[in-house]
Amino acid sequence: MNSASTPPPPSRTDDELAQADPAAMLRYGLSFGGPHRTALFGDGAxxxxxxxxxxxVPPRAVAFLAKVVRSGGARYAAELEEPVPGEAAAEQVRGWLETAAAVVTGPDGDEQAARWLEAVAEILSLRVTTRRAAS
Structure with a gap:
């Protein structure tokens, strides 16, 4: 099938995307790769x-967390008191990091988790920049 006949992916609203379960997507995306990893780095991010x-949460906080994961691993990052600013955000992100830490094996897994956090930071930055430009 050529790309000209491939239909575009379905559109999703922010509310629909926010309903995704990043922990589950990390569990499967980091463990199995393939379409699970595609979903993790797409809708999951x-x-x-x-x-x-x-x-x-500022994008730079998530980008910094990616560096922490790359340097110390997902387990180390999950044990941080406040991996990102804000109690509610820190609780969510800690859960994601704990899930990642449970499934990654070695530096390659930590690298994938760090790359995912970088993708989240980039998307978050784009959202902030676009919102500023629109106002």
């Missing part, structure tokens, strides 16, 4: 960015 945006 966008949904996580929507959630964090709504909680007021």
């Amino acid at each position: 966008v949904g996580a960015a929507v959630r964090l945006d709504r909680l007021g």
Whole structure:
């Protein structure tokens, strides 16, 4: 099938994307790869960015967390008292990190988790920048 006949993916609202379960998507995306990893880095990253945006988490905090995961691992990052600013956001992100830590094996798994956090940070940054430009 060529790309000209491939239909575009279905559109989803922010509310629909925010309903995604990043922990489950991390569990399967980091464990199995393939379409699970595609979903993790697609809808999973966008949904996580929507959630964090709504909680007021700055993109730089998520980008910094990705560096922490890359340097110390998902387990280390999950044990941080406040992995991102804000109690509600920190609780959510800690859950995501705990899930990642439970399934990653070694530096390659931590690298994938860090890349996912970088994707979330980039999407979050794009949302913030677009909102500023629109106002």
